Amino acid sequence: MDTVRLEPDFDRYDELLALILAAFAYMDGRIDPPSSARALTAESLRQKVSVEIAFAGIERGDLLGCVFLKPEPECLYVGKLAVAPASQRGGIGRHLIGIAEQTARNLSLPALRLQTRIELTENHAIFAAWGFVEAGRSAHPGFTRPTSIEMKKMIVL
Template sequence: MIEIVRIDESFEQFEELLALILSSFAYMDGVIDPPSSAHRLTLDSLAQKAKDEIAFVALDGRELMGCIFCKPEAASLYVGKLAVSPSAQGKGVGSALLRIAEETAHGLGLPALRLETRIELVGNHQRFSSWGFTKTAENSHPGYSRTTSIEMTKHLD
């Protein structure tokens, strides 16, 4: 049974969490340009991220199944580093993590979730659309003249 747990900098499984993020983002290597910011994560920066943001993990016992990092903004809760273990994909873990993000947004009085996904990852665009997100902007990473990511927003009831 999957349990969603909030974590902070005292979390004891940052090595496993970093490995989970890297393995779940590995399919992007050689597909997206610029490369994923996941490659810049370290154990220390991940612990700092858990301290600075609202972070949750999905656990099956002690085994990490997924994670989500959320950052409150003026008009939305930004969702980042949504990652699901390759072995757990398609089993509802991502949906469960997004539900907890929605609950968090409601608790903070924020009317929407916002995320960014790379322009090349059309499958992600479709998946997020199926979860109620709509495209709201196109963005470019610094130094790029072409669109490198799209912003998607889900307005909450």
């Protein structure tokens, strides 16, 4: 698999959107509120690429995964980590996290940070296996119970 950095002139935003929506579809009906992925469009992804650091995994022309990274003062935020359903459990997500780790090192940021929904216990286990630990819980606006878990992974610089 080749990993490419996405730039605003990337010409496959419709496919990228389809990949993210397919990867996040299993959350439908399981999480409340619904995933912000549902609000994405090809154009909003193009805009996101212009202000964040994004990578895609491509094999034989097929988009297999993606990750969006946003530098913050003390860490690199990992968002919209998505792997095509047919390619899950093949190491692509771990590979993209490795790209995030290297990006954090390049930016001299000591940690990765991500958020996962309370209901998605299988994601908690995967992220823990990749070295992430729970760092806090938060509630979306309008909710009185926690809806998200923040997880962090320290990076050796």
